[in-house]
Amino acid sequence: MSKAKSQYVCSECGATSPKWLGKCPGCGAWNSLTETAAQSAQGKRFEPLVGQRAGASQVQQLGAVQTVEVERIETGIDEFDRVLGGGLVPGGVVLLGGDPGIGKSTLLLQSLADMSARVPALYVTGEESLDQVALRSRRLGVSADKLLALAEISIDRILEAFAEHRPQVAVVDSIQTLYSEALSSAPGSVSQVRECAAMLTRAAKQTGCTVIMVGHVTKEGTLAGPRVLEHIVDTVLYFEGDTHSSFRLIRAFKNRFGPVNELGVFAMGDRGLKGVSNPSALFLSHSHTGDDKPVPGTCVLITQEGTRPLLVEVQALLDTAGGSPRRLAVGLDQARLALLLAVLHRHAGIASGDQDVFVNAVGGVRITEPAADLAVVLAAVSSLKNRALPKGLAVFGELGLAGEIRPAPRGLERIREAAKLGFSHIMLPRANLPKGASAKQVPEGLTLLPVGRIEEAMDALRALH
Numbered sequence: 312m313s314k315a316k317s318q319y320v321c322s323e324c325g326a327t328s329p330k331w332l333g334k335c336p337g338c339g340a341w342n343s344l345t346e347t348a349a350q351s352a353q354g355k356r357f358e359p360l361v362g363q364r365a366g367a368s369q370v371q372q373l374g375a376v377q378t379v380e381v382e383r384i385e386t387g388i389d390e391f392d393r394v395l396g397g398g399l400v401p402g403g404v405v406l407l408g409g410d411p412g413i414g415k416s417t418l419l420l421q422s423l424a425d426m427s428a429r430v431p432a433l434y435v436t437g438e439e440s441l442d443q444v445a446l447r448s449r450r451l452g453v454s455a456d457k458l459l460a461l462a463e464i465s466i467d468r469i470l471e472a473f474a475e476h477r478p479q480v481a482v483v484d485s486i487q488t489l490y491s492e493a494l495s496s497a498p499g500s501v502s503q504v505r506e507c508a509a510m511l512t513r514a515a516k517q518t519g520c521t522v523i524m525v526g527h528v529t530k531e532g533t534l535a536g537p538r539v540l541e542h543i544v545d546t547v548l549y550f551e552g553d554t555h556s557s558f559r560l561i562r563a564f565k566n567r568f569g570p571v572n573e574l575g576v577f578a579m580g581d582r583g584l585k586g587v588s589n590p591s592a593l594f595l596s597h598s599h600t601g602d603d604k605p606v607p608g609t610c611v612l613i614t615q616e617g618t619r620p621l622l623v624e625v626q627a628l629l630d631t632a633g634g635s636p637r638r639l640a641v642g643l644d645q646a647r648l649a650l651l652l653a654v655l656h657r658h659a660g661i662a663s664g665d666q667d668v669f670v671n672a673v674g675g676v677r678i679t680e681p682a683a684d685l686a687v688v689l690a691a692v693s694s695l696k697n698r699a700l701p702k703g704l705a706v707f708g709e710l711g712l713a714g715e716i717r718p719a720p721r722g723l724e725r726i727r728e729a730a731k732l733g734f735s736h737i738m739l740p741r742a743n744l745p746k747g748a749s750a751k752q753v754p755e756g757l758t759l760l761p762v763g764r765i766e767e768a769m770d771a772l773r774a775l776h
Contacts, residue, residue: 319344320501323538338538347496384480384521387425390577390586391418393619394548394561396569399480399521403568404512406486406541407561408526408534409550414559415525417451418550418577418584419482420444424453426480432457433478437464437488451583464498466491466507473514483511485525486540505539512543541565553675558593559584560676563617572679573617591622591732594674604702608694611705611734612686613725614678620721620728622705624673625683627690629666636665642672643683651688651710658714659765661692682719684710685738685768692769701775703735708743714765718742723749730754738762738771 319328321344326337328344335343383398392398399405409415416439423432436444441462448455461472466489473481483489489507490498497503508524515522524544526534534541541547547565552558561575576590587593595611608627613620625643640648648670656662670687672678685708693700707725709717719725722743729737730753741761745753753759760775762768 317346320347322501325501325505325539345501347500347502384426384430386422388418388422388584388586389588390575391422391561394563394569394573394575395546396563396566396573399523400545400568401479401521402515402519403521403546404515404544405521405523405546405548406526406534406544407523407548407550408528410528413550413552414577414579414584415550416484417447417579418561419484419523419525420448420455421451421453421583423480423482424448424455424458427455427458430479431459431477433459433461433472433476433481435461435463435469435472435481435483437462438484453583464488464490466510470510470514473518473520477518478520480521480523482523483525485527486511487527508540508543551675551677556675558587558675570617574619574621591620591728594621594623594676595732605699607697607699608690610686610690610693610700611729612678612683613705613707613729613737614680614683615719615721615725620725621676622729622732622734623676623678625686625690626671626673627687627694628669629663629691629694632665632667636663637667637669639668640670642675642677643670643687644679647681647684648687650712651684652691654710654712654714654765655688655691659769661695661769663691663695666695680719681709681717682707684708685716688765689738689768689772692772698776700772701736703733704738704775705729705734705736706738708738708740708762710765716740716762716764716768723752726753726757726759730757736760736775738768 319331321335321337321340323335323340323343324338326335328336331344334341381401383400385398386392407415420434423434426432434444441460444460459476459478461469463469486504486508487499490503491506491510494502494506511522511524514520528534545567546563549562549564551560551562557579559577559579563569563571563573565571576587577584578587610625612623612625614623615621638645638649648668652663652668668691670690685706688710689700689706707719709719711717718740722739723745726737735756736758738760741763744759744761760771762771
């Protein structure tokens with residue numbers, strides 16, 4: 312018996328090689344080549360997407376192309392609609408990734424059951440039986456009388472179900488479980504994931520059905536499968552959060568039909584996931600919003616996630632190092648932490664070289680914008696001096712290497728959000744100080760503390776004390 316031919320496929324870009332290599336010849340990734348069965352040349356070939364829906368494609372002037380404003384399909388969950396940009400777009404393809412047990416299937420079953428009362432909807436599961444899905448729907452208390460369900464992993468049979476029932480919204484849970492009979496490799500391989508995703512995308516564009524695909528993630532937190540998977544789809548969403556916490560976050564990393572870096576906040580309960588309309592209150596401790604006394608090492612940051620201003624508590628702990636000082640950041644950029652401590656020493660004269668420094672963003676939220684710099688520095692100084700920051704103070708601003716405090720976008724929206732939650736003092740970059748007509752929109756009774764350098768920020772703190 313002849314030995315089956317094999318080839319090595321890169322899990323990052325999908326490039327192939329006849330033998331194993333430590334470095335991918337296509338994208339340069341290390342240790343990304345995995346062995347799969349080689350495909351025969353007589354496999355089923357797929358026609359290109361271009362021109363399938365309306366005959367052969369022709370060159371046109373872009374300004375002369377007639378566009379139609381489509382009506383989005385609301386998911387029934389406001390926070391989910393916010394991340395999507397207002398709802399699902401007909402013919403769009405959404406890829407939702409996240410850790411196991413984070414709530415991907417729960418959220419999609421809830422939203423799909425709500426949409427099934429308004430539009431034809433189909434739930435395709437490749438990981439569970441229909442009995443398990445039905446039990447979960449009853450536990451969540453959702454009405455799924457009109458929701459169609461299919462337990463299948465063959466992409467050909469799934470597309471037949473699409474053609475027969477013509478759903479407007481379909482969920483495929485998950486893309487790594489599907490396989491095509493035209494390929495001999497196992498489900499979950501690079502070639503199977505790539506081809507099945509391409510076939511689902513083609514079906515969505517041809518029929519106008521919105522397809523939501525669930526994707527597994529690797530131990531590094533990225534979507535499993537070829538990187539081209541994220542380029543095929545229209546929207547890429549990541550489910551974030553600690554499985555031991557009741558809070559969940561959905562962040563948009565790519566969205567052709569809405570803003571990117573938008574954030575949706577959910578709370579997990581006995582009845583599934585519910586949207587949180589005021590997430591700032593979740594990330595603030597009672598010492599900032601109640602009558603409790605503030606504690607050293609905490610500072611309230613006014614961050615911006617997409618179009619939403621969000622207040623997050625930043626905590627810092629500085630302690631004398633027993634040996635080599637450590638720098639650890641949770642929810643923040645660890646490399647930037649070392650940079651901020653160096654600027655604090657150089658321009659404000661506050662040394663922390665002999666201290667272990669630990670910084671944490673409360674609530675499991677991950678902050679990526681540089682406007683968090685000022686909050687991190689003030690929290691570190693508060694912990695080092697063992698002196699709490701004044702109650703009712705919220706800050707934002709980016710810190711430069713020369714000690715200057717740079718402006719952040721949407722400054723007025725941040726100010727109004729902090730005032731709405733009862734904060735009385737806001738330290739902000741001088742360039743973000745509202746002027747002219749914008750100054751009239753600042754709530755009354757709010758004290759703004761504009762600063763241009765880190766030294767001025769330290770002086771403003773001493774004046775408040």
